[in-house]
Amino acid sequence: MKELVKVLGWLVLLQGVAGLVNTLLGWWRWAHDLLLVNLLPFLDGYEVFAAIVMIVLGWVLIGMAGSLGRTEEEQ
Numbered sequence: 865m866k867e868l869v870k871v872l873g874w875l876v877l878l879q880g881v882a883g884l885v886n887t888l889l890g891w892w893r894w895a896h897d898l899l900l901v902n903l904l905p906f907l908d909g910y911e912v913f914a915a916i917v918m919i920v921l922g923w924v925l926i927g928m929a930g931s932l933g934r935t936e937e938e939q
Contacts, residue, residue, distance in 0.1 A: 869929040
């Protein structure tokens with residue numbers, strides 16, 4: 865379970881960083897359709913904020929994976 869949450873956290877963090885960079889700088893035209901913030905139609909106009917939320921959520925998931933590992937070791 866710990867590894868699944870950690871991988872999910874890194875994927876969300878990567879999507880958030882890539883979405884933020886792509887929205888602000890527009891470097892990756894080829895990746896536009898691969899980023900989650902561009903695929904969800906209700907986020908139109910809020911891509912920067914959604915990417916920041918994804919970055920924070922990614923860090924939270926990675927931190928949660930670390931705490932899951934500690935609780936499993938304590939038992």
